[in-house]
Amino acid sequence: MKGRSGFSRIWYAWAYSVAGLKTAYSGEAAFRQLVLLNLLLIPVAFLLDVSRVERALLIAVVFLGLIIELLNSAIEATVDRISLEWHPLSRQAKDMGSAAQLLGLSLVVVVWAVILL
Template identity: 70%
Template sequence: MSSEFTNGQALKGKTGLRRILNATSYSLAGLKAAFVGEAAFRQLLLLNVLLIPAAFLLDVSRAERAVMIAVVFLAPIVELLNSAIEAAIDRISYELHPLSKRAKDMGSAAQFMALSLIALVWASIIL
């Protein structure tokens, strides 16, 4: 067995610029899949479309504006991860199982916390 195979490199695929191009393609495919297949992701993008320009209209410091925008970006990121967890669980089985429920509930809880963070940050800066 070659040392390349034993260290896992053979399973990684391409390297260098080809790897970066492939990774970009996979990322864009993931964004498209989320946009097409996940209503929550589309809703969060709408929230971004509304709140990011609003952050520029408010009389806040640049640091505050950056934090306001960063937390808004966090929600779609968490939704991508939550949707990935749900897809993996559903791929394994549609059967109801306590561990599947726990994984999905934790993903949902992460999204709840991300949305709560948006509300907390925006309220503390604006009020």
């Protein structure tokens, strides 16, 4: 039930978001790997001789990988919360989350390749 409004709501939403990032970082190896990728590629994006729009795209796609991983992890946690028993719909949900991450990482490769080559 939503009971907060104004600054209080913003404060609590920020705190929940930070808690989610901490949880993802501590519990998800894939998220930690993507954080490392971001820590490597974002500085590289600033060193490259590209336009501001190209730089923004290079940075945006690596952030998108983090966002997709957070959503994928949320799907997996929700499915596991419902039941740890094998079910075809649970597998489909997890596989589709994984597929989303595959497409996101493919987008990183394509955008970086198009801009750099």
